[in-house]
Amino acid sequence: MDLNPALDTFVAECRELLEQMEQSLLALEDQPGDRELLDAVFRAAHTIKGSAGMFGFDQMVSFTHHLENLLDKLRAGELPFSSSLSALLLRSGDHIQSMIAPSVAEEPLSGEVQARGTALVAELAAMLGGPVAAPAGKSASSTATSAAPKHGSLADDLAVFLHSDAADESASPITRYWRISLQFGPDVLRNGMDPMSFVRYLATLGDVHSVATGWDRLPPLAEMDPESCYVDLEIELDSSADRTAIEAVFDFVRDDCVVRIAPPTQVVDAQLKAIDALPESTGRLGEVLSAVHAVAWPELSTALAKQASASDERPLGQILVEDSAVPAAVVDAAVERQQQSRQAKAQDSRLIRIDADKLDQLINIVGELVIAGSGTQALAAKAGIPDVVESAASLLRLVEQVRDSALGLRMVAIGATFQRFQRVVRDVSRELGKDIELSISGAETELDKSVVERIGDPLMHLVRNAMDHGIESGMTRVAAGKSARAQVSLNAYHDSGSIVIEVGDDGAGLNVEKIRRKAIERGLLAASANPTPQEIRQLIFEPGFSTADAVSNLSGRGVGMDVVRRSIETLRGTIEIQSEEGTGTTVVIRLPLTLAIIDGFMVGLGAARYVLPLDVVVECMELSEAHRNAVSEQGFINVRGEVLPVLRLRDAFGISEGAARRENVVVVRFGQIKAGLVVDELLGELQTVIKPLGKLFSYLQGISGSTILGSGEVALILDVPGLIKRVEGARPTGIVVA
C-alpha cells in the first residue's frame, strides 16, 4: 500500500473530527441550547467537507453538504434540537466514517453504503423541509437582507441574537437604536434623489425613532445654489435588521453621501458574542468583522481602498472606527480574535504526527542502548578505573533520560478511549430501555499506546456487560430505593507502576450464592469446598463458566468473561471483580505501564539470573535458619507479625545444582496480595528491555519474558502475578491465613 502521506493525515483528521462531532452531539443531548457545542459540530462537518473536497472525494462532499445544510438551520434556530435529530446526525457521522476507507482507496462505495447514504440524505432533506420557520417570520429584515449580496447563516445568527436579546432588554433605552448619520453631497438632489426618501425607506425596516436635520452647511444666501444639497440627517432607528440590510438602503447614494452607521449596544453585544463564536480559521480583520455583520461590504471595500492609498496611514481598524462608526469594542474584539487564531495555528503546528513504526524502531534502539550502557558500566566497574567508572555512570544516567523520553512518546492519555464509550452507553441504554449515565474520571491518565489500542475490546465487553446485566430495570431500581438513572463509571489511575482501570456500575451486584451453585454444577468447584465470597466472584472469569443464563440472566453473546481475562493477561495485566449485592459491581483491571522497558531487580538462583520488575518489590531480607524451617514445613513466613505465603523458586523451577549456603527472601506485592519469593542471591537493580519469549515457550508458568544482560547472558523475567497466584493456589482453599 503506497498511500500518500497527505491522505493518511486526511484519514486521521477525519476520524478525529468525527469523534469530536459525536462527542459534541452527545453533549448537546444534555444541553440542547449550548451554542458552542452546536458550533463545534458544524465546524467538524465543515472541515470534513473542505478536506474531502481537496482530495476530490465528491461523494463525501455532497453528503456532508446535506448535513451542513441541516446544521445551518439548527444554528439559525429555525429547527429545534431534538433527540431524533441528534440520532440522525449521529448516524450521518457514522455514514461519513464508512465512506472514508473506500474514498481513500478510490473504490466505489458498496451498495449497502450507497443505499444508506441515499436514505440518510432523504431523511436530512425531510428534516430540512419540515418545520422550517415561515420566511415571512422576519418581515422587515428579510426583505432588506435579500437585497444584500450574501444572505449567510451569520446574518440569521444575529437576527436570532437580536430577537432573543430584545425580549429581555429594556433597561437602557438610549442604546436601543441604530444611529445613522448621513452627510449628503451637493449633487444628490440634482441626481434625482431626495434625502427624505431614505427616511421613508428606513421606516420599512423598523421604527424611525427620531430624525434630526442639520443645516450647518447651508451657505450664505448669495452663495446658495438652490439645486445643491446642503443638509445632513441624523436618524435613530429601532430595527432588528442587520447592518448589511441597513447599509443596503444607501446603495444608490453611496458615491454622493457619507454614511455612518452605529449599531445599538445590544447589536454590539451580539457582534461581540458572534466574534467569539466564529470558527478559528477566520483570519483577516475585515473577514471577521463582515462575518459578524459589524461592517457591510461596501463600507469595508471603501475602507480597504483608503488603507491601500498612500495618503492614509491608519490601520484598517482605525479607519473603520473613525469613518464608518464601527464600534471600537467590536474592532478590538475582532483584533483579539485574530491574534488568538494566529496563536492557535502556531500551536497546531507544534504537534507532529509520527509513523508508529518509526517510534517502535526508536524504542527498540533505545532498548539496545540501555543494554549496551549496562554492559559498559559492568566493564568499567570490573576495570576499576575511577574516571571510566564515573564516565560510565553519567552515560548511563543520560541513557535513562533518553529511555524515559522515548517511552514518554508512546504514552497517550486514556481519555480518548473512554470518550468513545459515551456513544456506546447512549446507544445501548436506549436499546435496553434503561436510563444510564456514563461518568468518566482519570481521563488524563497516560499509558502505553500499544496497551491503549488493545484495551478497547475488553473494556467494551465489560461496559456492555455492566449495562446489560449489572444494571437493573428502572422499576426495580426505584423499588430498591435507588435513583432511576443508573451510573456506569470508567476510572483510571496510576498505582505502583501499574495503571488501574475500573469499570463500575451501581447495579444489582453479583449474587454469590448463585455463582457458587453454578460453579458446582459446572464442576469448577468441589461441592465440599468452602471458598471466600471473593474467590467465588472471581470464578466468573473461569473459561467453563458459561455466559448463558448464568448469574443475572447473562444473555449468551458468545464471549464470556474468560475472554476478557485472557486479553488482559496477554497485556501482562490482571483482572479482579469487586461486588456488593444490591449496590453494584466494579471490575478492576491492572496493567503494566509499558510493555517495552522496565526497571528490574536481579536475583540469582544457582548460576542462573532472573529479573523481577522493581515496582513489585517491597523489601528484601536474609532468610534466617528459623525461617528456613518454617518455609519448608508450612510454606509461610512471619515478617514482623505479618504472615506471608512463600514460594521457593529453586523448588518451583526445579533447580538442584549448587545448593546455596544462604538464601534470601524478596517480598513482592501485586495488587492487594503480598508474598515472599525465596532466592539464592540478591544482585541489585538494573534496566531491562523486555524481549518476549517465542511461541515455543508460551506455556511456561511463572516466566513472562527474557532480557539480555550487559554481559551478554540471558536472564528470564519472572511473572510475579503468575507466581503469586501459584502460592495462593497452593494454599488449601478455605484455610484462613491469620
Place this chain on the structure above:
Amino acid sequence: MNITNLKLSGELNIYAAAETQQAVQQALLEGGSALSLDLSDVSELDTAGVQQLLLLHRECVHSGRPLRLAASSPAVDETLALLGLRKLFQA
C-alpha cells in the same frame, strides 16, 4: 409692526427651487420686522424646498426677526414631521 407676508404655493420641489429661492430672497429684502409664512397652498415639499425654508429661518434668526408659520398644508406637515423640523417652524 411691519410684518412681511410670504405665501409660497404649488410644488416646492427641486424644479421650483430657483424660483422659491428668489421669492425667499425677495421677502427677506422687504425689511419687515417679522415674517409670516403661509404654506397652505403647497401641494408638494421636498428636500430642496425644505432647504429654502431652512434658509429663510436662518436669515430671520440672524437678523433678529421672528418667523411664524401662519398656515400650512398636509404635505408640508408631513415633510416637516418626517425630518424632525416641526418644532423649528411652530414657534
